[in-house]
Amino acid sequence: FGRKKSQAAINAALAKDKLVALFTQKDSKLDDPLISDLYSVGTLCAVERTLKTEGELNALVRGIARIRLVKNIDGAPVQSVEVVELIEHIELGAELEALARHLTSQFRAAVNLGKSVEFMNFMRLMSGVGMSELGDQISAALNISLLDHQLLLENLDLKSRLYQINDFLAKELKVLEIEKNIASKTQAKFSQNMKESFLLVGEEFDSLNAIFDISPREDWVYFNRQFGLGTQKNYLNDIKDRKTAYMADYLKTAKAFTHQGWPGAQVEYNFPSTGNKLEIGNTLYVLPVIGIHQVAGYYRQSGALNTEYIAFEDLLIKRDESGISIEVNSPLNFDFFRLLVDVGVRQFDIEGKRVVSLFKTDVIEQELPQMTQEVTLDLKSSGDINLSLPTYSSYDATTNYIWLNDQMVEANIVRKNNQLEIKSSDFFDRGKIKIYFSNELNYPPEEAPKVSYI
Numbered sequence: 001f002g003r004k005k006s007q008a009a010i011n012a013a014l015a016k017d018k019l020v021a022l023f024t025q026k027d028s029k030l031d032d033p034l035i036s037d038l039y040s041v042g043t044l045c046a047v048e049r050t051l052k053t054e055g056e057l058n059a060l061v062r063g064i065a066r067i068r069l070v071k072n073i074d075g076a077p078v079q080s081v082e083v084v085e086l087i088e089h090i091e092l093g094a095e096l097e098a099l100a101r102h103l104t105s106q107f108r109a110a111v112n113l114g115k116s117v118e119f120m121n122f123m124r125l126m127s128g129v130g131m132s133e134l135g136d137q138i139s140a141a142l143n144i145s146l147l148d149h150q151l152l153l154e155n156l157d158l159k160s161r162l163y164q165i166n167d168f169l170a171k172e173l174k175v176l177e178i179e180k181n182i183a184s185k186t187q188a189k190f191s192q193n194m195k196e197s198f199l200l201v202g203e204e205f206d207s208l209n210a211i212f213d214i215s216p217r218e219d220w221v222y223f224n225r226q227f228g229l230g231t232q233k234n235y236l237n238d239i240k241d242r243k244t245a246y247m248a249d250y251l252k253t254a255k256a257f258t259h260q261g262w263p264g265a266q267v268e269y270n271f272p273s274t275g276n277k278l279e280i281g282n283t284l285y286v287l288p289v290i291g292i293h294q295v296a297g298y299y300r301q302s303g304a305l306n307t308e309y310i311a312f313e314d315l316l317i318k319r320d321e322s323g324i325s326i327e328v329n330s331p332l333n334f335d336f337f338r339l340l341v342d343v344g345v346r347q348f349d350i351e352g353k354r355v356v357s358l359f360k361t362d363v364i365e366q367e368l369p370q371m372t373q374e375v376t377l378d379l380k381s382s383g384d385i386n387l388s389l390p391t392y393s394s395y396d397a398t399t400n401y402i403w404l405n406d407q408m409v410e411a412n413i414v415r416k417n418n419q420l421e422i423k424s425s426d427f428f429d430r431g432k433i434k435i436y437f438s439n440e441l442n443y444p445p446e447e448a449p450k451v452s453y454i
Helices: 004-015 094-112 119-127 131-141 146-154 158-191
Strands: 019-022 041-053 056-073 080-085 195-198 211-215 220-224 231-236 249-254 265-272 277-280 287-301 304-309 315-320 323-328 336-343 346-351 354-368 372-378 391-393 398-404 407-416 419-428 431-440 450-453
Touching (some): 004 041, 004 056, 094 119, 094 131, 094 158, 119 131, 131 158, 146 158, 220 249, 287 323, 354 372
Parallel strands (some): 220 346
Antiparallel strands (some): 041 056, 056 080, 195 450, 231 249, 249 265, 265 336, 277 323, 287 336, 315 323, 346 354, 354 431, 391 398, 398 431, 407 419
16 A cells, blocks of 8 residues: 555554455556546455555455445545445355355466466465355456456356356466467477487587477486576476475476586475375376485464574485385474485587586495494595585585485585595494485487477
């Protein structure tokens, strides 16, 4: 709210009963509208929170009821009006229930096609709300005119209103499907202009615009150094049906063998909370999981969405043949989690349209013959090894990790020539130790993969 009289009304509501009446201007260009310049049907709201910024007052409000403006109250210290609550006509029955289920399904389909929505609202709608609220929340997300929004607000017959919302949503779905079809045709057109080259250090791609495919694809990723970034993101189309279209997954790559380099790549992986025990597979998007780089939980407090980065000591991470389990020790009730998952890859870096680096994720495995808190492992290489080791980050602290008897444990790792010295406060029992690292990738030219590019 920028106008002083609007700010005064919000402040007066906060000092009294926190109730405020909101009405829409018929002409948004008017700087100082009169009561006659407002639509007569509006919303009674409760002010939940406010935030003051320079010259403005931002307010989070919760809609309570539809209201009709009766008259202006003259002489009040702040702009005040008399209103009457409008009662919805709700005729319960099989038709209304079927319509609500259909709307929920169509709205989910729109989000899956790329429609942008507020995350927490979407979660609430998918978990089940009243039919009236379902209609109001979906209508608020529709890309329709201000007048159409107002007409939906003024329609007091729930069944009629849901049918109107369904018609608007069906049109949006059609547009989203057309956009997706156009994108597919554009991709097909690009494929006509594809060229092929080999993945060898020094190989130059003629007039490179974009990498299209790598054959065999398997676990290949790439990093384009021309953008000058430490890390790069690539969107992943969710194949796990976790209903996370509202929070996209990403594949992240880093410049090879730098302080930001990783032993592989990372998948930014999101899913709703089902408690404080998380489970993922041993592969994500066909890439083998080699560890967990970060766990972040998201929770609501006083209406705001907050982030908690989980410290390593508050996690118990184990793996077996079925996958990886992550137990989070926290008193907070999280709405959803975002994991940064380390994955094993083969990567090539491009600079000036030329392949300048090739590396792969490698692993050292060794049986510990006795109980110890310190161990030295040989990298077993006759040549020079460029090395990036796995780390866990809790936002303000970073540590290396290893796998001991299929449990992720914190460790201090120091490289000395072709050896790794590993120390850990976790008491090593007899068993298998496993460390993932990045290593230069070499192969005969005749075995080089083919890259299709535009």
